[in-house]
Amino acid sequence: MALNQDLYDAILNGDAKKAHAVTQAAIVAGVQPMALIQESMVPAMEEVGRLFECEEYFVPELLLAGRAMKGALELLKPLLVAAGQKMAVRVVIGTVKGDLHDIGKNIVASMLEGGGFEVIDLGTDVSPQAFVAAVEQRNPHVVCMSALLTVTMPAMKLTIDALQTAGLRTQVKVLIGGAPVTSQYAKEIGADGYSENAGGAVTLVKTLMGA
Ligand code: B12
Numbered sequence: 001m002a003l004n005q006d007l008y009d010a011i012l013n014g015d016a017k018k019a020h021a022v023t024q025a026a027i028v029a030g031v032q033p034m035a036l037i038q039e040s041m042v043p044a045m046e047e048v049g050r051l052f053e054c055e056e057y058f059v060p061e062l063l064l065a066g067r068a069m070k071g072a073l074e075l076l077k078p079l080l081v082a083a084g085q086k087m088a089v090r091v092v093i094g095t096v097k098g099d100l101h102d103i104g105k106n107i108v109a110s111m112l113e114g115g116g117f118e119v120i121d122l123g124t125d126v127s128p129q130a131f132v133a134a135v136e137q138r139n140p141h142v143v144c145m146s147a148l149l150t151v152t153m154p155a156m157k158l159t160i161d162a163l164q165t166a167g168l169r170t171q172v173k174v175l176i177g178g179a180p181v182t183s184q185y186a187k188e189i190g191a192d193g194y195s196e197n198a199g200g201a202v203t204l205v206k207t208l209m210g211a
Pocket of ligand 1: 046
């Protein structure tokens with residue numbers, strides 16, 4: 001589909017204006033939001049990552065691509081949400097302390113909303129204490145944590161420990177994800193689940209909640 005290729009190129013080139021316009025055109029043409037995310041946006045960001053790794057792209061290019069991706073995702077969010085049916089399951093999500101990567105976390109949040117869950121997004125650089133406060137105040141069923149840096153992965157364990165110390169660990173299921181995270185790591189730190197992508201996150205929450 002030509003529009004999908006255009007969206008891929010627009011994100012890769014960090015062209016937010018074009019990414020917005022192409023996404024809008026794709027919506028009008030009836031392209032499924034999930035197809036745009038899975039077939040254009042995520043592969044484009046993967047390619048951005050590859051170019052960064054081989055030093056063809058640098059931080060400014062990452063920022064531009066990230067911005068283009070975010071703008072396009074904002075357009076799709078209401079459609080994902082409209083597609084789902086609200087369920088009485090509340091999810092708190094955030095990127096862990098020290099970590100500012102939020103593109104994948106935002107996709108997971110949007111897809112969970114699209115799956116019919118109520119999502120409370122705490123943003124990025126979320127401390128263990130902030131996760132604990134959100135669980136105390138918002139009473140979620142699930143806590144989702146995202147990390148993209150190997151150095152911030154330990155903050156996931158610190159957050160689980162903080163929930164334990166606060167006596168809240170048994171009240172919530174904890175799911176983790178992000179490029180460097182593995183199911184082995186999830187087991188090691190006592191999380192309830194891991195998925196390598198946003199679609200899997202929705203399935204996991206549904207399974208854990210018996211929905
Ligand atoms: C875009 C990007 C940035 C942007 C972020 C913009 C933003 N708003 O997010 C900016 C420029 C800010 C940035 C900064 C940095 N970055 Co950066 N960045 C990336 C890049 C290229 C893409 C990440 C991305 O968005 N991927 C696309 C999304 C869709 O994928 P995803 O995040 O993995 O999410 C999917 C799954 O993982 C999963 N998932 C994600 N979260 C969750 C949560 C749950 C609960 C579940 C179930 C699933 C799940 O579902 C998502 C959708 O399918 C990666 C390279 C890469 N290949 O990952 C480097 C990368 C992550 N960055 C890296 C680095 C080093 C940095 C910096 C330190 C660079 C610097 N020198 O300043 C800083 C750190 C800033 C900080 N404190 O966080 C390294 C990390 C190395 C490491 N192993 O630790 C990477 C791997 C690049 C590299 N190879 O060197 N970065």
